[in-house]
Amino acid sequence: MFIQIEPQSDVPIYEQVTRKIMEGIARGEMKPGDTLPSVRNLAADLGVNMHTVNKSYHELEEKGIITIRAKSGAIIRSAEERALTTEQLQQIEKNLKPVVVEGMVLGATAEQIEHMIKKVFSDLQIPAEGV
Amino acid sequence: MFIQIEPQSDVPIYEQVTRKIMEGIARGEMKPGDTLPSVRNLAADLGVNMHTVNKSYHELEEKGIITIRAKSGAIIRSAEERALTTEQLQQIEKNLKPVVVEGMVLGATAEQIEHMIKKVFSDLQIPAEGV
DNA sequence: ATAATTGTTATACAGATAATATAACAAATA
DNA sequence: TATTTGTTATATTATCTGTATAACAATTAT
Numbered sequence: 001m002f003i004q005i006e007p008q009s010d011v012p013i014y015e016q017v018t019r020k021i022m023e024g025i026a027r028g029e030m031k032p033g034d035t036l037p038s039v040r041n042l043a044a045d046l047g048v049n050m051h052t053v054n055k056s057y058h059e060l061e062e063k064g065i066i067t068i069r070a071k072s073g074a075i076i077r078s079a080e081e082r083a084l085t086t087e088q089l090q091q092i093e094k095n096l097k098p099v100v101v102e103g104m105v106l107g108a109t110a111e112q113i114e115h116m117i118k119k120v121f122s123d124l125q126i127p128a129e130g131v
Numbered sequence: 132m133f134i135q136i137e138p139q140s141d142v143p144i145y146e147q148v149t150r151k152i153m154e155g156i157a158r159g160e161m162k163p164g165d166t167l168p169s170v171r172n173l174a175a176d177l178g179v180n181m182h183t184v185n186k187s188y189h190e191l192e193e194k195g196i197i198t199i200r201a202k203s204g205a206i207i208r209s210a211e212e213r214a215l216t217t218e219q220l221q222q223i224e225k226n227l228k229p230v231v232v233e234g235m236v237l238g239a240t241a242e243q244i245e246h247m248i249k250k251v252f253s254d255l256q257i258p259a260e261g262v
Numbered sequence: 263a264t265a266a267t268t269g270t271t272a273t274a275c276a277g278a279t280a281a282t283a284t285a286a287c288a289a290a291t292a
Numbered sequence: 293t294a295t296t297t298g299t300t301a302t303a304t305t306a307t308c309t310g311t312a313t314a315a316c317a318a319t320t321a322t
Contacts, residue, residue: 012280019229026235038297049282054298065236071289071298084238092234093247098150099230100251103223104157105196107215110252114245116224120231121241143309169268180311185269202269202318 002029005046013048017056022065025076026124032078036066064088133160136177144179148187153196156207157255163209167197195219 003020005013024030036042039053046053057074060066064082068074103113134151136144155161168176170184177184188205191197195213199205234244 014280019232022229022232022236026232040297050298051283052281055280057298063233063237068298069290071296072291073297079238082237088237089239089243089247092230092237092239092244093250095230095233096227096244096247097251098153099223099226100248101150101153101157101255102194102226104252104255105153106194106213106219106223107210108220108223110249112220113223113227113248116220116227117231117241117244117248119224120228121235124232124235145309171268181269182312183310186309188269199269200319202267203320204268 003042003046005048013046014052014055014059017042017046017053018059021056021060023124025065028125030076032076032081034076036074036076038073134173134177136179144177145183145186145190148173148177148184149190152187152191154255156196159256161207163207163212165207167205167207169204 002024003017005016007013009016011019021030021036030036036057037045039050039057043050043053057066057068061068061074064077066074066076067081100113133155134148136147138144140147142150152161152167161167167173167188170181170188174181174184188197188199192199192205195208197205197207198212231244
């Protein structure tokens with residue numbers, strides 16, 4: 001697997017793994033139905049402990065992104081299976097708020113921030129509406 | 132001061148304080164040149180330790196939002212003093228990315244996310260361009 | 263000038279989190 | 293049947309979070 005970890009980051013390793021996998025899915029490198037590598041294999045690839053990867057997988061499951069089949073493996077859920085709930089929308093907004101507020105206070109305009117979001121989308125090669 | 136803390140949140144107290152102060156500035160409740168309450172006073176108001184508030188203030192200073200005058204007090208920097216640097220823009224984008232990616236993977240569109248950002252702006256009663 | 267306030271620094275402590283290290287278990291798979 | 297899988301358990305180390313005191317020196321108020 002293609003994941004690269006920054007050991008001295010302030011972001012915990014398990015969180016980095018979670019994000020990288022989400023990025024992989026967003027990029028389309030991993031598709032619904034695909035099986036994630038076993039926690040032992042991925043841990044060995046990254047040079048980290050099994051439990052660290054296991055924690056990531058459970059975080060992804062809690063977010064509704066994957067399904068863990070006990071003693072079998074983890075598969076990526078399809079878009080239908082993970083239909084966006086209002087709770088999830090609220091959670092996204094909750095996560096978004098402090099970042100946007102900080103940008104505002106530093107002097108960024110709504111246009112600048114919206115531009116960044118389009119950039120994130122385009123960097124992941126997912127066409128955003130009207131771009 | 133008007134800050135309310137959630138003791139059992141997964142967000143550290145010092146981070147909550149930092150965010151609430153940024154919100155206050157974004158709302159215009161606190162303006163550039165204004166003095167923040169002393170770390171001891173605010174800590175007493177919130178019922179937390181002095182060092183916890185002190186950590187928030189230093190985080191705000193590191194972000195370029197306030198200036199701490201040693202043994203005197205902390206004042207909010209003006210928009211001119213904190214002119215948005217490219218590094219700060221990159222930092223905002225860096226903070227924005229994982230949140231946006233998660234939204235994408237969960238099925239949110241760029242339009243939905245942009246709408247949330249406009250909502251954050253409007254909730255803080257700061258008019259966003261073209262809204 | 264004196265007293266109070268301020269951020270700073272230092273030390274110590276307790277609790278939670280992060281990460282690693284082994285190990286064994288039971289179900290699923292080869 | 294043997295291997296692989298996630299699960300569970302225990303233990304250890306390090307870092308982070310938060311509190312608790314205390315003293316210091318500069319600023320500010322009286």
